[in-house]
Amino acid sequence: MSDRHQDQPSEPNARFHIVWGVILVLAGIGVFIRIPQVMPKIEEIEFFSRVLLWVRFCFYLLGVLLIGGGSRKIYENYRIARQGTQTTHKNK
Numbered sequence: 001m002s003d004r005h006q007d008q009p010s011e012p013n014a015r016f017h018i019v020w021g022v023i024l025v026l027a028g029i030g031v032f033i034r035i036p037q038v039m040p041k042i043e044e045i046e047f048f049s050r051v052l053l054w055v056r057f058c059f060y061l062l063g064v065l066l067i068g069g070g071s072r073k074i075y076e077n078y079r080i081a082r083q084g085t086q087t088t089h090k091n092k
Contacts, residue, residue, distance in 0.1 A: 014080040017073055024070025031063035 039056060042048050048055055 014077040017077040018081065021070040021073030021077065024066050024073065026070075028063045028066030028068075028070060031059060031066060035059050035063070 035056070038059075039052075042055060043052060
């Protein structure tokens with residue numbers, strides 16, 4: 001029987017979450033790259049002309065949240081995967 005907690009993710013599951021975290025970080029970086037290209041088109045829409053600062057803030061906040069959440073997911077699951085690898089090597 002394993003000495004790990006039932007609620008702690010397994011090593012293969014942690015690897016999946018690391019990949020998912022990388023995807024989130026890349027999506028956040030993509031948002032930052034895309035904002036300067038999209039904002040001129042949004043400025044042309046009359047409905048958004050009064051709230052351009054708010055729209056820009058929301059886009060940047062989205063990018064920060066994606067990068068922050070992805071980084072956190074990578075960090076936490078990397079530790080889990082590393083602990084699982086060290087446990088496997090100790091048992092051999």
